[in-house]
Amino acid sequence: MSSRNRLAGRFGRGASPLGLLALVGKVAAAALVAGAAQAGAPTATKLKSAPAAPPTPIIAVSDTYHGITASDPYRWLENAADPKVHQWSLAQDQRTRKYIDRLPSRAPIFKWLMQQAAASSSAYYGLQTAGEQVFAMYNQPPKQQPMIAVMGQDLDPAKVRIVLDPNQISAQGTTAIDWFVPSPTGELVAVSLSDNGSEDGSVHIFDVKSGQQVDAVIPRVQYPTGGGSLAWRADGSGFWYTQYPGADQPAERQHFYQQVFYHRIGDDPKQDVYVLGKDFPKVAEIFLDNHPNSTAVLATVANGDGGEFAHYVIQQGGAIRQVTRFEDQVVATVIGPDDALYLVSRKDAPRGKLLKLKSGDYQLAHAQAIVAQSDAVMQSGGNLGSSAIVVTPRAIYLNELVGGPSRVAIYDHDGKPQGMLPLPDVATVNEVEALGNGALVYSIGTYLKPSYFARYDEKSGKGAVTKLVQTSPVNFDDTEVVREFATSKDGTKIPLNIVRRKGVKLDGNNPLLLNGYGGYGVSQTPHFLGAATRLWLDGGGVFVSVNLRGGGEFGEEWHQQGMLTRKQNVFDDFIAAGQYLVQQKYTSRARMASIGGSNGGLLMGAVLTQQPRLFRAVVSQVGLYDMLRVELDPNGAFNVTEFGSVKNPDQFKALYAYSPYHHVVDGARYPAILMATGETDGRVNPMHSRKMIARLQAATGSDRPVYLSINSHAGHGIGSSLSIRINQTADVYSFLFDQLGMKFPAK
Structure with missing residues (x-):
């Protein structure tokens, strides 16, 4: 995922x-x-003094x-x-x-x-565009943990700069980055950090230029039960984030009942404002996203792990509109740069169909089906987040499965086919990121070749391999x-x-x-x-x-x-x-x-x-x-x-x-x-x-x-x-x- x-x-x-x-x-x-x-x-090794299993008492219990x-x-x-x-x-x-x-x-x-591992090249993944910069997770063997790096839109690894290195926080490699989100201008980055593989994370805010931590640490934003997420306000003055109940709550509540709060940079987190979630299921998993459109935040709410999703729009002024419910079978949604909503629905279409709601219209009944179900499977937000659907001012990109391998189909905003992103045979695409300059970058994975990123020029329709290429010994x-x-x-x-x-x-x-x-x-x-x-x-x-x-x-x-x-x-x-x-x-x-x-x-x-x-x-x-x-x-x-x-x-x-x-x-x-x-x-x-x-x-x-x-x-x-x-x-x-x-x- x-x-x-x-x-x-x-x-x-x-x-x-x-x-x-x-x-x-x-x-x-x-x-x-x-x-x-x-x-x-075959004959396995016979150890002369192989110890017996530790004695384990049986204490009879039945239900x-x-x-x-x-x-x-x-x-x-x-x-x-x-x-x-x-x-x-x-x-x-x-x-x-x-x-x-x-x-x-x-x-x-x-x-x-x-x-x-030591001879393998550095690897990049989790690309996110912010301002004129591209942020990425950066794995540099033999370092124990991946780091956060930033580069220009030319994607030149020679110009990469490290923003946060968790290996400097813990030399033993016990501190890990759960996830990160740069602010819209790329001046700040919010990072969830956890220890010892626990995925029990708190949000830290770092200044991108200096690498110094700024603002207060916000606890309990991430846990393996419902995960965690964050979305910035358009001007970078604050952000919406997920949080779990505090230690003052009964133990049976502490890793459930995830809710959304809003934090303004410089404020005491104890004063943060509740936004959404009190009426969500106990097992709600909330994913916040406003990329690439930062005028509103899309909250995707999973009902546990069975594949049911509801979607809400949090507007910058504070208004909240529910767009879909669990029973609607909408599995992925994004807000396009045209402020329209694009939705993958599996209602009467188990492989998926693409719906569109015009800007400002949040009534699912008004949605227009613009791409019908085909032989391929339109992927869900549960698998790829907002890489399932990517919308640019020019086109729509749908990540589709074909029985295991995947492809990325291109459509205009009315659903007319425009071809496919160039891919080798038997490949998969896990990331598609719009750079904001008329180009996209996307990952390509195959069984026998290290993963790499390609750039696609929307105007010419041509693709080319970037310098973000992994090598392996x-x-x-x-x-x-x-x-x-x-x-x-x-x-x-x-x-x-x-x-x-x-x-x-x-x-x-x-x-x-x-x-x-x-x-x-x-x-x-x-x-x-x-x-x-x-x-x-x-x-x-x-x-x-x-x-x-x-x-x-x-x-x-x-x-x-x-x-x-x-x-x-x-x-x-x-x-x-x-x-x-x-x-x-x-x-x-x-x-x-x-x-x-x-x-x-x-x-x-x-x-x-x-x-x-x-x-x-x-x-x-x-x-x-x-x-x-x-x-x-x-x-x-x-x-x-x-x-x-x-x-x-x-x-x-x-x-x-x-x-x-x-x-x-x-x-x-x-x-x-x-x-x-x-x-x-x-x-x-x-x-x-x-x-x-x-x-x-x-x-x-x-x-x-x-x-x-x-x-x-x-x-x-x-x-x-x-x-x-x-x-x-x-x-x-x-x-x-x-x-x-x-x-x-x-x-």
């Missing part, structure tokens, strides 16, 4: 392990074949839902404040470290990944990406994006790593695969990413087929993908592993318990596993619109039917498993990983290891330092190399 002043995605959004697989190229289980007696099964009793033998592991839980977690992590640190591939993998000249389709349980065709070396033999002997996500309408799109995938290929492997239902690759119907009571479709799709790859002799069950994170971690847990003979090894990061207690956490409540609630009989039935924690079977021969979590994770409670590992360690009937890694200085992965991310990546690949019998390739 790439929204204008929110660099990180929500709970599952943006948490895919592809970010880990692409560690150096950019900014994480299933089940095992039973026993090692199967022909061709009754709609007449069904569910047991929870490890409820006590939910209490992170209990010293016994802390000691248990520490023992688990120490046991995991003893195994991983002694693997022969671990040290060379870490060293090689660190070398690639790894290349994929010997690699190809092929797209094939598996058939799911109900007959649905599921796309597989297969990354393989040219000429690979389909003899069933290739180690294969299968990744999926399938949730929130989030689409798995092409992006540079980076050093970790290069390492995997050089080790003889094949990497596959699956476009599962629950995502948005084929529109809202594709999303809805994998949410709420239809979530089982996602797991069926992933299982079908694994079976297809075995049938086509890309690999065998003894040579196949799977990896997923967050919502993808839930996927790993569900497939692991439903098909314990399909995969040889599993990596599951920051995952959900006890689906009956998800909604009790602050962030879990935001996911009710995506997963459902145990309070609803039909939704409880579906949740209980796939809840991984409740479907671990004593004596089942489970695969090798590595789970990872962070103690400061505000998106997925670490208790899920603690309870699931305890249950698996007690139940497994195989001799495969079941390990848990817990990092006390990391959260959901967003905002983690470079060293933490590289260490985690090295852990994952040394584990997989060991379990699949792979060797570190000579470098």
Whole structure:
């Protein structure tokens, strides 16, 4: 997800392990074949003194839902404040470290990944135009954290100047930028800063020329539950911002009930004026935007994570007008430079149609449909923020998905087609930014080439690559990406994006790593695969990413087929993908592993318990596993619109039917498993990983290891330092190399 002043995605959004697989190229289980007696099964390292799992007491607890009793033998592991839980977690992590640190591939993998990071070029993303300047996030390996940079509209990196370097705030890389928004003139920049991967941010105001902090710090503007955002007044004298209730409020309110306030530069934040939000849902997620039109602020309000949005216009004089409601199925809106509203609607158009409201008219019933639904999917604000629709004085630019890859279609203000932005084949565009001088700049991502920005001249209709080009010490000249389709349980065709070396033999002997996500309408799109995938290929492997239902690759119907009571479709799709790859002799069950994170971690847990003979090894990061207690956490409540609630009989039935924690079977021969979590994770409670590992360690009937890694200085992965991310990546690949019998390739 790439929204204008929110660099990180929500709970599952943006948490895919592809970010880990692409560690150096950019900014994480299933089940095992039973026993090692199967022909061709690899032999993992046998450590002479591999410690047993820490003893985990069972304290019988059960709950009754709609007449069904569910047991929870490890409820006590939910209490992170209990010293016994802390000691248990520490023992688990120490046991995991003893195994991983002694693997022969671990040290060379870490060293090689660190070398690639150090040799990678600087990278820019999150571009925002303000005045005559362009601001961007600036990643400069081997620095621990990205910075904020500013440059001219010529986008010359030689003229870049650093505005804020969080590495100078914390040398250990524990302070991170959640998001930033420059003032309209570019004189000031508002930045949300948080520590230790917590995403618990406060807004700081910096003078762009001096880099000095000015004005007061405003707390509680950002949290993983509803995120956070900010929009400046046109003259830069103040801004609207989101904020959560204070510490004086009951704990059950503190990460809900997000509201909008207005702050005038120089005032005491305690005197800031309430603007909007008291009547919003408890799980409202508010995104504020007035770019490029600063005469009014557009407030997009998400009803939790299920894909429902309402839209409000806050006028400079203070008047507030509601434009859409949740039931209207409008998923993206911007205010154009002509003061007209442009809206992507999915009502009677699951792939989207574009509506237009004339300046000053805020009645949705008056909207004119100017672009009809097509074979492509108009992207939503939830995925791309205001990069979903970009309107300039000359044209409209719509970011559209075509089953995974994307394109940007151009229309005039009346909806007449004007062509496409120039793109290579099988590419994706995550950012489109109008420079204000008759040109646009847009990002281009592909699987095999580092991302870069191109400039498009509106007058001539020509595009050209800018100097904002990433380089990588790894290349994929010997690699190809092929797209094939598996058939799911109900007959649905599921796309597989297969990354393989040219000429690979389909003899069933290739180690294969299968990744999926399938949730929130989030689409798995092409992006540079980076050093970790290069390492995997050089080790003889094949990497596959699956476009599962629950995502948005084929529109809202594709999303809805994998949410709420239809979530089982996602797991069926992933299982079908694994079976297809075995049938086509890309690999065998003894040579196949799977990896997923967050919502993808839930996927790993569900497939692991439903098909314990399909995969040889599993990596599951920051995952959900006890689906009956998800909604009790602050962030879990935001996911009710995506997963459902145990309070609803039909939704409880579906949740209980796939809840991984409740479907671990004593004596089942489970695969090798590595789970990872962070103690400061505000998106997925670490208790899920603690309870699931305890249950698996007690139940497994195989001799495969079941390990848990817990990092006390990391959260959901967003905002983690470079060293933490590289260490985690090295852990994952040394584990997989060991379990699949792979060797570190000579470098």
